[in-house]
Amino acid sequence: MNEVVDVRLKVFGRKDLLGLQDLHPDEIRLILDTARSFREISERPIKKVPTLRGKTLVNLFYEPSTRTRTSFEIAAKRLSADIININVPQSSIVKGEGLKDTVKTIEAMEASIVVIRHGQAGVPHILAHMVKSSIINAGDGAHEHPTQGLIDMFTILEKKGSLEGLRIVIVGDILHSRVARSNIFGLTKMGAKVCVCGPPTLIPPKVEQLKVEVYYKLEEAIKDADVIMLLRMQLERQCPNLFPTLLEYTKLYGLNKERLRVASQDVLVMHPGPINRGIEITPDVADSHYSVICDQVRNGIAVRMTVLYLLSGNRGRL
Amino acid sequence: MKLLIKGGRVIDPESRLDKVADLLIENGKIKDIIKPDTRNPIPETRIIDGKGKIVTPGLIDMHVHLREPGREDEETIKSGTRAAAKGGFTTICCMPNTSPCMDNHVVVEFVKSRVEKEGVINVIPIGGISKGLDGKELAEIGELVKAGVRAISDDGNPLMDAGMMRRALEYVKGFGIPLISHCEDINLSKDGVMNEGYMSTVLGMRGIPSASEEVMVAREIILAQLTQSQVHIAHVSTKGSVALIRDAKKKGIPITCETCPHYFVLTDEACKDFNTNTKVNPPLRTSEDVQAIKEGLKDGTIDVISTDHAPHADFEKELEYDKAPFGIVGLETALPLIFTELVGKSVLSLSDALSKVTINPALILGIKKGRIKKGFPADITIIDPDLEEVVDVNRFLSKSRNSPFDGWKVKGIPVMTIVKGRIVMEDGKVL
Numbered sequence: 001m002n003e004v005v006d007v008r009l010k011v012f013g014r015k016d017l018l019g020l021q022d023l024h025p026d027e028i029r030l031i032l033d034t035a036r037s038f039r040e041i042s043e044r045p046i047k048k049v050p051t052l053r054g055k056t057l058v059n060l061f062y063e064p065s066t067r068t069r070t071s072f073e074i075a076a077k078r079l080s081a082d083i084i085n086i087n088v089p090q091s092s093i094v095k096g097e098g099l100k101d102t103v104k105t106i107e108a109m110e111a112s113i114v115v116i117r118h119g120q121a122g123v124p125h126i127l128a129h130m131v132k133s134s135i136i137n138a139g140d141g142a143h144e145h146p147t148q149g150l151i152d153m154f155t156i157l158e159k160k161g162s163l164e165g166l167r168i169v170i171v172g173d174i175l176h177s178r179v180a181r182s183n184i185f186g187l188t189k190m191g192a193k194v195c196v197c198g199p200p201t202l203i204p205p206k207v208e209q210l211k212v213e214v215y216y217k218l219e220e221a222i223k224d225a226d227v228i229m230l231l232r233m234q235l236e237r238q239c240p241n242l243f244p245t246l247l248e249y250t251k252l253y254g255l256n257k258e259r260l261r262v263a264s265q266d267v268l269v270m271h272p273g274p275i276n277r278g279i280e281i282t283p284d285v286a287d288s289h290y291s292v293i294c295d296q297v298r299n300g301i302a303v304r305m306t307v308l309y310l311l312s313g314n315r316g317r318l
Numbered sequence: 319m320k321l322l323i324k325g326g327r328v329i330d331p332e333s334r335l336d337k338v339a340d341l342l343i344e345n346g347k348i349k350d351i352i353k354p355d356t357r358n359p360i361p362e363t364r365i366i367d368g369k370g371k372i373v374t375p376g377l378i379d380m381h382v383h384l385r386e387p388g389r390e391d392e393e394t395i396k397s398g399t400r401a402a403a404k405g406g407f408t409t410i411c412c413m414p415n416t417s418p419c420m421d422n423h424v425v426v427e428f429v430k431s432r433v434e435k436e437g438v439i440n441v442i443p444i445g446g447i448s449k450g451l452d453g454k455e456l457a458e459i460g461e462l463v464k465a466g467v468r469a470i471s472d473d474g475n476p477l478m479d480a481g482m483m484r485r486a487l488e489y490v491k492g493f494g495i496p497l498i499s500h501c502e503d504i505n506l507s508k509d510g511v512m513n514e515g516y517m518s519t520v521l522g523m524r525g526i527p528s529a530s531e532e533v534m535v536a537r538e539i540i541l542a543q544l545t546q547s548q549v550h551i552a553h554v555s556t557k558g559s560v561a562l563i564r565d566a567k568k569k570g571i572p573i574t575c576e577t578c579p580h581y582f583v584l585t586d587e588a589c590k591d592f593n594t595n596t597k598v599n600p601p602l603r604t605s606e607d608v609q610a611i612k613e614g615l616k617d618g619t620i621d622v623i624s625t626d627h628a629p630h631a632d633f634e635k636e637l638e639y640d641k642a643p644f645g646i647v648g649l650e651t652a653l654p655l656i657f658t659e660l661v662g663k664s665v666l667s668l669s670d671a672l673s674k675v676t677i678n679p680a681l682i683l684g685i686k687k688g689r690i691k692k693g694f695p696a697d698i699t700i701i702d703p704d705l706e707e708v709v710d711v712n713r714f715l716s717k718s719r720n721s722p723f724d725g726w727k728v729k730g731i732p733v734m735t736i737v738k739g740r741i742v743m744e745d746g747k748v749l
Contacts, residue, residue, distance in 0.1 A: 021520065100636050120638040121522045122592030141640070143522030181522055204519035205527075 012310035016128040016135040019144035020186040028153070028186060031306055035154050038302040038309070041078070051309055052081035055112040059085045060102070061138070062118045067273055067297070068138050068148075072115045075304035084109070099123065103130045113311060116140075134311040142176045148272050149182030151303045153190065155296050156227055159268055164191035167264075169221045171253060172231030172280055173202045175242075179272045180231060184210055197221035198253060201242040218253050225263045229270045230255055230280045246279055256282040260290065268292050319364065320344045321739065325354050326368025326700065330375060330690040331673035341373055343696040346739035350692060366734065368700065372668070375676040375688045376408025376697030376737065377653065380498075380576060381473075381552060381624035383645070384410075384441075386432060387425070388417030393629040393717050395429065396436035398649070401627075401716035403743040405649040406732030408697035409440040409687055410627075413473045414451060421446035421457040423465035430466060438742045438749075439735070440697070442683065445470045447486045447497065453477045456486060463493045468683045471498035473552060478504060480537060487547035496548040496574070496682055499538050501559070502600065506530035511640055513586040513601040521590065523639065526601050532558040539566040542573050550682055551575035553626050555600040557610035564619040574682050576622035579648060579655040580722065582611045582665075588722060594635045594642035595722045598628070612665050615674065621682065623674040625652045629718030647716050651709055651723045653701065657730025700734035707731050715748060 012030060020028065041047060057076045059069050069085065076083045106114055106127070113134045116124050121141035128135040139145040157163060168187055174180045174196045187194050188211050196203060197215040208214055215221035222228055233249060243249050260267065269281070269290045277283050286293065321343040328339045328351060335351075342350040342360070379402065385393040393401075395412075402410050412429065414420030420429065426443050433441040445462030449455045451472040459470055470490055477483050477499070490497050507530040512518050514525020535551055539562060542549040554560060554577045566573050580598060585605050588596045596602060614620040628645025635642050656675070660666045666674075680688030687697055709726045711719040735743035742749055 099638055100633070118638070120640045122639050125592055141522050178522060205514055205525065206516040207519050209516050210520070
C-alpha cells in the first residue's frame with residue numbers, strides 16, 4: 001500500500017497528492033516540516049521565490065470554490081508558476097462528457113500540475129493513472145481533501161507543538177465531509193486521538209474501524225478536548241430527513257461559549273470555512289481567542305506552496 | 319450427423335451419474351451412454367476425444383441481458399449467444415428490460431425470430447411482470463406464456479408495491495411459471511453506488527445497505543407463503559438474505575434463489591481503485607457475505623448460479639464511479655470462476671457445482687433440459703478441468719468489456735459446446 005519511503009525523507013517520491021489515507025507518517029512529517037520554511041517566506045516583505053518558474057499549474061474546478069482555488073493560486077504565484085483557472089460550470093457536465101474529455105484537455109495543455117476539485121469521489125485518482133501531470137486532489141466528493149487536512153494538522157502543530165496524544169473532536173456532517181475524512185486519516189496516523197460527533201444520521205457506518213470514537217452528544221464529545229473542528233453544515237448536500245431543521249441542529253450541536261467550558265483550557269477551535277455563523281458556531285466563539293480559523297487560511301498558502309514544491313521534485317528543506 | 323464423445327468423465331448431477339463413458343448423440347438427442355470402447359465403429363459418426371475432459375449437461379444461465387432490441391451497440395442476440403456458447407452455455411434466459419421491453423408477446427416474438435436467425439444456442443425469454451416494467455399494471459402474462467416465456471420478472475426495476483406483487487404472484491400461479499424478483503428497496507438503496515460499510519466510509523461514496531436487499535427478500539418470502547406461488551430471488555448478495563431464504567425453505571415456502579460468480583469471488587475491497595467495472599447492483603459486499611454465499615451454495619440454500627450478464631458500452635463505463643451504470647458481463651468467465659473458486663477450493667463438489675448451472679435452473683424453469691439421459695436433447699458442454707487461461711476482455715465475443723476479472727488466471731475452461739446435437743463451439747471458437 002505504502003510506497004517505499006526513505007527513512008530520513010528528503011524527497012517526496014510521489015507524482016500526485018490524492019489523499020492522506022495512503023501517505024506514510026514520514027511523508028506527512030516531511031510535508032509539515034517543509035511547510036515551516038514556507039511559512040517564513042510568507043512573512044518576508046517580498047514573498048516570491050523562483051522555484052516553479054516556467055511551470056504551468058491548472059486549477060480545474062468542477063465545483064464552485066473561492067477559498068481553495070484562491071489559496072492554490074496565491075501559493076503557485078509565490079512560487080512563480082504560471083496559472084490557469086478553469087471553472088467547469090456544472091450545467092455543461094452532461095452524460096457521456098466528463099472524465100475522458102477532462103483527460104484529453106489536461107494532456108493537451110501540458111500542465112505540470114493539475115489541481116482538481118470534483119463532485120465525485122475518485123476522479124483525481126482515475127486521472128492520476130491516466131496523465132503525466134502531477135494531480136493534486138483539492139476535494140473529490142465526500143472522499144478526501146488532503147491539503148485541508150495537512151493545513152489543519154500544520155495549524156495544530158504550530159499551536160500545540162505536537163499532535164501525539166491530543167484529543168481532537170470533529171463535529172458535524174461527518175458523512176458527507178471530505179475534510180473530516182482527510183483529517184481522520186492524517187491525524188490518526190500522527191498519533192492523535194480523534195473523536196467524531198454529530199447526529200447518528202450524519203456519522204458514516206463503521207467509522208469506528210478507523211480508530212475514532214463516536215459521540216452523539218456534543219457536551220460529552222468535547223469534554224477535555226484539545227481541538228474542536230467544526231464542519232460547515234453543507235445544506236446543498238443534505239438528503240432529506242438526515243436531520244429535521246438547522247435550528248434543531250444548532251440547538252444540539254452548535255458550539256457556543258457555554259458549551260466550550262468543558263473543553264480543555266487552551267482548546268483550539270477550528271473550521272475549514274466558509275463559516276455559517278450562528279449555525280455550527282456562534283459569532284462570539286468564532287471571534288474568540290480560542291479560534292484559529294484565520295491561521296488556517298494563512299497556513300493554507302504555506303502548506304499548498306509546500307505541496308507544489310515537493311511534487312515538482314524538490315528537496316525537503318529550502 | 320452423429321457424435322460419439324469417447325472416454326470423457328460424464329457427469330449428470332440429477333442422477334448422480336459420474337463415470338467415464340462414451341456418449342452417443344444422434345438426431346439431436348442423447349442416444350446412449352455406454353461403457354467405453356464397447357461398441358463397434360458406427361458409420362458417419364464424428365468421434366470426439368473426451369479423455370481427461372468433463373462431459374456435462376449443457377450449462378443454463380437463468381439471468382442474461384442481451385440488450386436487443388434497443389442497445390445493439392452493447393450486445394445483440396448474435397453476439398450474446400456467441401459469448402454464451404464460448405462460455406459453455408447451451409441455454410440462456412434473457413431479461414425483459416430491453417427497449418422496447420418484453421412486456422408483450424410481440425417483442426417476445428421478435429426476440430424469438432432473431433434467435434432463430436442469428437442465435438447459436440437456446441434462448442428462453444423472460445417476460446415482464448408489469449407493462450413497461452414500471453410496477454403499475456400487470457402485463458398480459460397469459461399472452462407472454464403462450465409466446466414462450468418461462469418466467470416473469472421486472473428485473474432491474476424493483477417492484478415496490480407489495481399489493482401489486484401479491485396480485486402478480488397469485489395470477490402467475492395459474493401458468494406454473496416462477497416470478498423472478500430483483501430484491502431492492504429503492505428507498506433504502508437510493509442513490510448509493512457501492513456496498514454500505516467500512517469501504518464506502520473510507521472512499522466517501524454513497525452506500526447501499528444490505529438491508530435494501532433483505533427487506534425485500536423478507537417481503538417476497540411472506541408473499542410466497544401467502545400466495546403459495548413460486549418466487550425465485552435473483553442475484554442474492556448478502557448474508558442476511560441467505561439466512562432468510564434458508565429459514566423459508568425449512569418451512570416449505572415455495573422459494574428458490576440464485577447468486578452470481580462476482581458475489582462469491584469479490585468483495586467491496588475491489589472498489590478501492592474506483593474501477594467502474596466493480597459497480598454492480600446489488601453491490602459487491604463484504605468477506606462475511608462472501609462466506610455466507612458459499613455456505614448457502616454448499617447447503618443448497620442457493621439453488622442456482624447465474625451470471626446477470628449485463629453488457630455496457632465502454633463510453634458509459636469510462637465515467638466517474640457515481641455516473642457509470644451498474645452491471646458486469648459474465649458469460650465468458652462464469653464457468654472458469656466456478657471451477658477455480660468453488661470446485662478448485664473445495665467449496666462444492668464438481669457434481670454439486672454443475673447442478674447449479676444445469677438441473678437446478680432447468681427444474682425451476684420447468685424445461686426439459688439440464689440432464690444427460692437417454693432421449694433428452696443433446697445439449698452438452700465439454701470442459702477441460704486442467705486448462706488454464708488468463709482472462710482477456712479483448713478476446714471476449716461479447717460486444718462489451720465490462721468485467722472486473724480482466725487479467726485473472728483461471729482454470730477449467732469449456733472446450734466444446736453442443737446444442738441439440740450440433741457443435742457450436744470448439745476450442746474457444748464459435749462456429
